[in-house]
Amino acid sequence: MADNNTGSSRCGIDTVEIARIERLLAQTPATDLRKLFSAQELADSGDGPGSTASLAARFAAKEACVKLFPREAALGRIEPADFSVARDDYGAPQAVLSSNAQAVLARHRLHGIALSLTHDRTNASAVALAEPAAVAVPAAGRFLYRFAPLRRDIVLTNLRRVFGDTVSAAEIERLAAAHYGHLWRLAGEFIRFPWLSDARKRTHLRVENLEALIAAMAQRKGALVLTGHFGNWEVATTAFISQFPHMRGKFHFVRGALKPQRLERLEQGDVIVFPFDQHARTSDGIEVDFFGHPAWTLKSLAIIALATGAPVLPAAAWREPDGRRVLRFEEALPLIKSENADEAIRRNTLVFNRALERLVLRHPEQWYWMQRRWRPAVGRRPSHAKS
Numbered sequence: 001m002a003d004n005n006t007g008s009s010r011c012g013i014d015t016v017e018i019a020r021i022e023r024l025l026a027q028t029p030a031t032d033l034r035k036l037f038s039a040q041e042l043a044d045s046g047d048g049p050g051s052t053a054s055l056a057a058r059f060a061a062k063e064a065c066v067k068l069f070p071r072e073a074a075l076g077r078i079e080p081a082d083f084s085v086a087r088d089d090y091g092a093p094q095a096v097l098s099s100n101a102q103a104v105l106a107r108h109r110l111h112g113i114a115l116s117l118t119h120d121r122t123n124a125s126a127v128a129l130a131e132p133a134a135v136a137v138p139a140a141g142r143f144l145y146r147f148a149p150l151r152r153d154i155v156l157t158n159l160r161r162v163f164g165d166t167v168s169a170a171e172i173e174r175l176a177a178a179h180y181g182h183l184w185r186l187a188g189e190f191i192r193f194p195w196l197s198d199a200r201k202r203t204h205l206r207v208e209n210l211e212a213l214i215a216a217m218a219q220r221k222g223a224l225v226l227t228g229h230f231g232n233w234e235v236a237t238t239a240f241i242s243q244f245p246h247m248r249g250k251f252h253f254v255r256g257a258l259k260p261q262r263l264e265r266l267e268q269g270d271v272i273v274f275p276f277d278q279h280a281r282t283s284d285g286i287e288v289d290f291f292g293h294p295a296w297t298l299k300s301l302a303i304i305a306l307a308t309g310a311p312v313l314p315a316a317a318w319r320e321p322d323g324r325r326v327l328r329f330e331e332a333l334p335l336i337k338s339e340n341a342d343e344a345i346r347r348n349t350l351v352f353n354r355a356l357e358r359l360v361l362r363h364p365e366q367w368y369w370m371q372r373r374w375r376p377a378v379g380r381r382p383s384h385a386k387s
Helices: 018-027 030-036 039-045 051-067 070-074 099-107 139-147 152-163 169-195 198-203 210-217 233-243 260-267 300-308 341-362
Strands: 011-017 083-087 093-097 110-119 123-132 205-208 223-227 251-255 271-275 285-290 293-298 312-319 325-329
Touching (some): 011 018, 039 051, 051 083, 099 341, 139 169, 152 169, 198 233, 205 233, 210 312, 210 325, 223 300, 233 312, 300 341
Parallel strands (some): 251 271
Antiparallel strands (some): 083 093, 110 123, 285 293
8 A cells, every 4th residue: 555644645455355245244134234334335236146246345445445544543543434435426436434534534634535446256346545635825825924924833833733643744834824824814804894795794605504503402402502713703603693684692602611691591592602622721621632632621611511401513614715604513412421520521521622623624724723722721711701
């Protein structure tokens, strides 16, 4: 298998005997078989004479995909079940990735995996080719990175902490320059956006998976939106309210620890938006991993969620290449219960950080890398909130 840090020549190849898969199908209960193959894979393979060979090729594809990431495979961070094979409209095979696989690809700055499948009478083979992700670096970003490097050391240190063992130094510098370009555009948006009409604001935003928010609010417990400093969240939220005026006055932004009086908002069925990606002081936080490194993280979101049962939905905003903004809500996160309250807080806070990682990796250049997210916690800081 060829491999390098950029992923440009990362390739995995696997061959499996069809007879082996035939024995596997005969000996494996249906419930366990669904752990190896997705329902779509089983349906696409059919039940005719060629079904076993078809599944064998899919099994080889899963193994080939795993071989793209030997380090993660050795550590048990990725497995064949994280991949499945579907057909596009032209019948070509496509790799379908679990959320875990998507995160692994994103850490390696990969956009996707191209597949080629084949089989003869005895063997099935698959080739998986990694497709590098591309990020545009505007001229303003290159200029600011080189000549006006505000907090550049912090930006590079943070990027290395997340991507240092998966991508090249050149790619990290490219991400840093792209981040400065994002901040340049962000400043311009803050200046221009207040002067736009509501109709113009609505055209600047696409809302994805609004159904997740609607389903959460249908529980009549309010909703907690877990987010961070992504894209231009303030502009995206304002545009969202312009599209859905009935939500005006029902979105409340909280910064820092969540005060008990804010529970009244949840009881009224409102939405509390919780920027969750900042460093927490000892009095407000708990130390859990963030991108594999200990980070002091606010614990109040877990406390409130456990106390009220309000669903926690990750959400992020980002800017598309054409300048249009996207605001996407993810499905509510399952809440972990435990007889030990501290353990429940710790485990749920870790789940929240994992969700935040996935949001960061989706468009890493549009997260705020200038903050000292992993610094040690000391002392106490006052928290505040605003609606």
